[in-house]
Amino acid sequence: MTGRADANRRRLMDVALAELLRDPDASMDQIARAAGVVRRTVYGHFPSRDALISALTDDAAEAVAAAHSAALRDVEDPAEALARSILAVWEIADRYRLLVSLAQRSVTVEGIMRRLEPVRRACTELLQHGLDQGVFTSPLPAEALAYVHEQVLFGLMQAVNDGALPPRKAGSAAAVTALTAAGVPADRAARLAEAVAVR
Amino acid sequence: MTGRADANRRRLMDVALAELLRDPDASMDQIARAAGVVRRTVYGHFPSRDALISALTDDAAEAVAAAHSAALRDVEDPAEALARSILAVWEIADRYRLLVSLAQRSVTVEGIMRRLEPVRRACTELLQHGLDQGVFTSPLPAEALAYVHEQVLFGLMQAVNDGALPPRKAGSAAAVTALTAAGVPADRAARLAEAVAVR
DNA sequence: ACGCCATTGCACATCGATGTGCAAAATGAA
DNA sequence: TTCATTTTGCACATCGATGTGCAATGGCGT
Numbered sequence: 001m002t003g004r005a006d007a008n009r010r011r012l013m014d015v016a017l018a019e020l021l022r023d024p025d026a027s028m029d030q031i032a033r034a035a036g037v038v039r040r041t042v043y044g045h046f047p048s049r050d051a052l053i054s055a056l057t058d059d060a061a062e063a064v065a066a067a068h069s070a071a072l073r074d075v076e077d078p079a080e081a082l083a084r085s086i087l088a089v090w091e092i093a094d095r096y097r098l099l100v101s102l103a104q105r106s107v108t109v110e111g112i113m114r115r116l117e118p119v120r121r122a123c124t125e126l127l128q129h130g131l132d133q134g135v136f137t138s139p140l141p142a143e144a145l146a147y148v149h150e151q152v153l154f155g156l157m158q159a160v161n162d163g164a165l166p167p168r169k170a171g172s173a174a175a176v177t178a179l180t181a182a183g184v185p186a187d188r189a190a191r192l193a194e195a196v197a198v199r
Numbered sequence: 200m201t202g203r204a205d206a207n208r209r210r211l212m213d214v215a216l217a218e219l220l221r222d223p224d225a226s227m228d229q230i231a232r233a234a235g236v237v238r239r240t241v242y243g244h245f246p247s248r249d250a251l252i253s254a255l256t257d258d259a260a261e262a263v264a265a266a267h268s269a270a271l272r273d274v275e276d277p278a279e280a281l282a283r284s285i286l287a288v289w290e291i292a293d294r295y296r297l298l299v300s301l302a303q304r305s306v307t308v309e310g311i312m313r314r315l316e317p318v319r320r321a322c323t324e325l326l327q328h329g330l331d332q333g334v335f336t337s338p339l340p341a342e343a344l345a346y347v348h349e350q351v352l353f354g355l356m357q358a359v360n361d362g363a364l365p366p367r368k369a370g371s372a373a374a375v376t377a378l379t380a381a382g383v384p385a386d387r388a389a390r391l392a393e394a395v396a397v398r
Numbered sequence: 399a400c401g402c403c404a405t406t407g408c409a410c411a412t413c414g415a416t417g418t419g420c421a422a423a424a425t426g427a428a
Numbered sequence: 429t430t431c432a433t434t435t436t437g438c439a440c441a442t443c444g445a446t447g448t449g450c451a452a453t454g455g456c457g458t
Binding site for chain 1: 340343345350358364372382386
């Protein structure tokens with residue numbers, strides 16, 4: 001390994017990420033072409049399509065888990081924790097989006113759900129905590145609220161992708177929206193997001 | 200037409216809807232088997248896979264548009280209109296979900312986006328109206344908020360499907376959640392949803 | 399019992415995607 | 429330049445899905 005191949009491998013993964021976000025069923029040929037490379041070359045880096053996707057999801061799951069847990073370190077208020085978590089995840093939105101996008105389809109590589117599960121559970125716990133304390137208000141059980149939370153982020157990522165939302169302030173807007181969806185009053189959500197973003 | 204074939208055709212569409220929700224790439228064989236029928240039989244009712252999907256999306260788009268516009272008739276308050284719209288759409292959640300699900304993938308039958316567009320636009324207008332009046336509060340532009348709105352519903356449908364949310368009160372819970380996501384205070388959202396559901 | 403219709407069970411051609419093999423270029427470091 | 433690594437350009441086998449044709453079979457009303 002001279003390092004050239006390594007760089008190409010990484011570029012391939014970047015392109016594949018983008019391409020699979022555009023079309024979860026993108027073929028190896030589509031991905032290769034998008035990377036300016038012949039199909040055969042991709043197989044030089046990844047032995048199979050599943051291997052490529054597996055590498056992508058491993059990478060993504062790791063990044064999401066890291067962002068999530070780092071954001072929650074030493075934070076006691078559920079609302080602030082949620083805001084931090086959203087801002088952190090927003091930084092790696094694309095990879096998170098890939099996970100959710102691939103997890104939504106039934107038959108793909110097994111284990112995407114499993115890899116997302118820790119994050120889901122942590123999120124559910126956080127929401128439950130907030131509901132118990134009365135910081136969050138919702139007629140939904142925490143688990144259902146976690147679904148909503150996930151989809152809110154997903155929707156905003158799509159909005160940015162489609163040009164309906166300027167990327168500049170999208171992160172804090174996402175935090176405010178997710179908080180209000182959890183029942184936090186809009187003004188308090190706005191203050192919280194700003195405070196967290198500044199620090 | 201003896202009517203028997205008609206009934207079978209309808210049953211096929213029902214099964215196909217369920218199957219395509221489970222897996223947007225479900226093959227004709229999967230759908231046929233799920234309907235307790237041989238693949239060849241499906242082609243007796245629909246000349247092609249696209250024709251089947253087209254029939255499903257036509258049906259769905261029509262139902263959604265009807266529910267949406269009927270719910271908005273003679274309602275002036277944006278919040279109440281939104282609540283009514285959500286409850287109405289919730290009744291036909293499956294078909295709406297199919298549209299969104301299929302629209303998310305890039306290459307399918309043309310025109311799904313086009314067929315969803317009127318609903319999207321009506322929704323955006325409604326949200327804009329509410330934002331202008333101060334009934335809704337959000338850092339997001341109306342168009343982005345429409346994305347969120349759509350995904351909130353989608354997330355809750357999934358939650359019901361996965362058993363994370365009991366179907367009984369899911370409709371009004373969806374209304375409350377969508378309203379709070381738009382920045383309506385939680386207590387007011389709850390009262391509104393209840394009032395609308397009763398009448 | 400008859401006949402109509404829908405359904406069935408094959409066979410078939412076609413298409414696109416996956417994954418592999420191998421020899422010929424191209425690339426870049428020494 | 430030289431040499432190893434990487435990429436390329438085919439050819440090939442395989443698989444699964446689509447769509448069609450046709451004869452046989454079934455059910456249901458009359």
